[in-house]
Amino acid sequence: MPPEPPRPQTRVVPVYCSDALHPVHCAVWGAANTGPTAIILHGFLQNGRECDHLAAALAAAGWRVFCPDFPGHGRSAWLRDGEYRFTTYAATIATMLAVADRPDIHLVARSMGGVVAMRMAGQAGIPLGSLTLVDVAVQWPPDAVAYHSSLLPKEMEFANPMAAAEAVRLLVSDRGPISFKGMREVLEYSMTRTRDGRIRFRCDPRLRTSIRFLDMQRGDKDRSDSWRAIEVPTLLVRGGRSIMLTADTADRMIAMNPRAELLTLADAGHPPWLRRPAEVAPIVAWLGRQALAARQRLRAGGV
Structure with a gap:
């Protein structure tokens, strides 16, 4: 009988921002593992549980994953x-x-989380072994x-479960194929019930009018300098039919940064789900190679 998959x-963790300490929830996979460490960052209006399949695969391979x-x-x-x-x-990210x-x-970052990670990864002193x-x-x-703004929910709270499910389905409709069971999992981590029994997205509705989001809609900034400044091995994962990348x-981007490699996942949009073994396995394998190389560099440097 196969072993039970690890659970987070x-x-x-308290994070200081907006002039106050704010509690940040974190799922930790393989907390007792002694292998390499990864931090996985989610996208806009989502949360860390969208990364369950990749995190579980890494934890099963001996990683500690935040x-x-x-x-x-x-x-x-x-x-x-x-x-x-x-x-x-x-x-x-700095607190994590x-x-x-x-x-x-080893930092793995999706969509919005990746934009922040890209800008941070080129800074001196950041303790990275690799970036995905x-x-x-x-x-x-x-x-x-x-186009992706048009997929965002017009309402964030619903009395009707079917309306809530349709809003989630539209939000993630560009990502790629997903099973019925998979969509049930997505609904579970995307939505929660209010005290009066209504169903709402598990996020602050003010995110849709946040400064970062409005800036992006007015005209996204060019991050080419940040991309060129990244000096650690980097894997750029692209959905094969993504219009965002x-x-x-x-x-x-690959031509601009000699430390970067490209992995294209067929039949995936923005961002790829990273739920199917064919999507998860090559990333786990690449990270395994980078973890080994990072350990060798540290030993050579006397750390």
């Missing part, structure tokens, strides 16, 4: 002022790096931003 532990919910997302606290900025998410407490952390960016471009195309942009 819950940890709450999957935080950014402030305003998932089970983490909402900011009092509702001003979700780049610094909000950067503070979360400190909590993980390793000199060679899942469907993250140096600049989002305006037409793609407009086009094939041309991905090829240009």
Whole structure:
């Protein structure tokens, strides 16, 4: 009989942002493992549980994996002022790096989380062994931003379970194929019930009017300089039919950074689910190679 898959532990970490300490919820996979450490960052309006399949596969391979919910997302606290900025998410990542407490952390970041991670990864002193960016471009195309904005929920709270399910289905409709069971899991981690029995998204509705989101809609900034500054091995994962990270942009990014490799996942959009073994296995294998190389570099450096 195959062993039961590992299950995450819950940890709450205080993160300082918006001039206050805010409780950030984090799922920790393989907490007792002594192998390498990864931090996986989710996308906009989602939470750390969207990374369950990759995190479970890494934990089964001996990794310790942290999957935080950014402030305003998932089970983490909402900011009092509702001003979700780049610094909000950067503070979360910096705190998680400190909590993980390793000199060679492997950062895996999806979509919005990847934008923040890209800008941080090129900074001096950040303790990274590698970086994996899942469907993250140096600049989002305006037409793609407009299309994905049209998928965002118009309402965040519902009396009717069918209406709630349809809102989630639309939000994730570009990602790729998913089974009925898989969609049930997505609904479970995406939604919660209020005290009066209504169903709402598990995030702060003010995120849709946050400064970071409105800035992106007005005209996304070019992050090419940040991308060039990354000096650790980097895996750029692209959904084969993604319009947010086009094939041309991905090829240009690989040409811009000699430390980067490209993995294209067929029949996936933005961002790929990373639920199917064919999607998870190559990332786990790549990370395994980078973990070994990072340990060798540390030993050579006397750390």
